[in-house]
Amino acid sequence: MSIWQYANPKKFMDTTGPLLPWIGGASLLCIVTGLVWGFFFTPDDYRQGSTVKIIYLHVPSALMAINAWFMMLVASLIWLIRRHHVSALAAKAAAPVGATMTVIALLTGAIWGQPMWGTWWAWDPRLTSFLVLFLFYLGYMALWAAIENDDTAADLTSILCLVGSVFAVLSRYAVNFWNQGLHQGASLSLDKEENVADVFYYPLLVSIAGFVLLFIFLVFLGTHTEIRARRMRALLARERMV
Amino acid sequence: MPDLGKYADAVLSSYALSLLLVFALVGWAVMRSRKTRAALAEVEERMKGRG
Numbered sequence: 001m002s003i004w005q006y007a008n009p010k011k012f013m014d015t016t017g018p019l020l021p022w023i024g025g026a027s028l029l030c031i032v033t034g035l036v037w038g039f040f041f042t043p044d045d046y047r048q049g050s051t052v053k054i055i056y057l058h059v060p061s062a063l064m065a066i067n068a069w070f071m072m073l074v075a076s077l078i079w080l081i082r083r084h085h086v087s088a089l090a091a092k093a094a095a096p097v098g099a100t101m102t103v104i105a106l107l108t109g110a111i112w113g114q115p116m117w118g119t120w121w122a123w124d125p126r127l128t129s130f131l132v133l134f135l136f137y138l139g140y141m142a143l144w145a146a147i148e149n150d151d152t153a154a155d156l157t158s159i160l161c162l163v164g165s166v167f168a169v170l171s172r173y174a175v176n177f178w179n180q181g182l183h184q185g186a187s188l189s190l191d192k193e194e195n196v197a198d199v200f201y202y203p204l205l206v207s208i209a210g211f212v213l214l215f216i217f218l219v220f221l222g223t224h225t226e227i228r229a230r231r232m233r234a235l236l237a238r239e240r241m242v
Numbered sequence: 243m244p245d246l247g248k249y250a251d252a253v254l255s256s257y258a259l260s261l262l263l264v265f266a267l268v269g270w271a272v273m274r275s276r277k278t279r280a281a282l283a284e285v286e287e288r289m290k291g292r293g
Contacts, residue, residue, distance in 0.1 A: 031264075039257070040244055050246040053253050057260045100267045107263075108256045115252055214264070218271050225275045232282045235289055242292075 007084035009227045016220045023220065027213035034060075034207030042199055054112045055196070056204055060211035062105035062130070068098030068215060069133065069161070069168040072140075076158035086223065088154035089230065091161065092144050093222025097215055099137035106130060129170035136164035150230060 006012045038056035045052035075091035078084055109127065110120040121127065140160055147153035195201060246253050 035257075044247070049249050050244070050253050051249045053246075054256045057256055061260065096270075097267065100263055104260045104263055107259050111252050111256045111259075115249055214268075218267065221271050221275055225271075225278045228278045228282045232278070232285050235282075235285050239285075239289065 004082070004084070007082070007086050009086055009231075012086050013224055013227060017224065020217065020220055020224075023213055023217045027210050027217050030206050030210030030213060032210075034203050034205075034210050037203035038200070038207060042203060045200075048116060051112050051115060052200065054108050055200060056207045058105060058108040058112060059204060060208045061101045061108065063208060064211050064215050065098055065102040065105050065130070065133065066168050066172050068094050068101060069136075069164060071215075071219070072098065072161050073165045073168070076161040079154050080158050085150075085154075085230070086227070088150075088158070089226035090219055090223045091157070092154075093226055094215075094219045095137055095141050095144070097218045097222070099134065099141065101211075101215075102130065102134040102137060106134065126171065129167050133164065133167045133171050136160070136167055140164065150233075 006015060035056055039053055042053070044050045072091040072094050075087040075094070078087035079091070106127075109130075113122075114120050140157055143157050143160055144153050147156060196204065
């Protein structure tokens, strides 16, 4: 029993296919629970007022924006080293999800920032690295779309993914690297003093779980689609040759 | 509905935009999956018909 057996597209689809409805359902349940709990049943913050409710969307989406890129990095490395097609296709499937999460994080951050910081946008290290990460997502998807040969596209996008990882790391640690800018430190911390209050923390955890499950659901679904699309292209090519 | 006070616009627009984007993403992924599955089935059927 080895993890590499899932590099076989059929094995991957047979294993993950039956899980899709369960993961999708669990994701929906967690997101609805987290957001309803956070929106209706948590108090306002003494400084931020009701804008604290934006945390249940902003933090999970920002976490997924960065972690989606790290998942793509691992999948790209597997492709570059072991040439497993499923890993390249999984990275391709993760890109639109990560890009959407980045947009949500940027939008909710701007909407929260306007009343709290007095500005929609600042060229702050974390905000700027997030914007660059979004541009990398767009470039990654454009590169996949621009190259006809699947293996060449996988090679080049994998290299782009390695380069973009610098900005994924910067997005995560910009606040620590440059102790300046408007963006505060991490909302979640193992240090109880620095962590958000429990009343906000638990619904936030549920919402994060929902976003993680949504990401897994969409990556599995997208990988299935990419495997089928690849098979279809292969069949059509064979048909043209006959 | 909780009293969101003077930040109601900010909070509600955040939720509306985010949920819209999430629904659009899920809808796009499901539609694309169905279309690709149907297109592949059609090609496989055609290939099978030709032997």
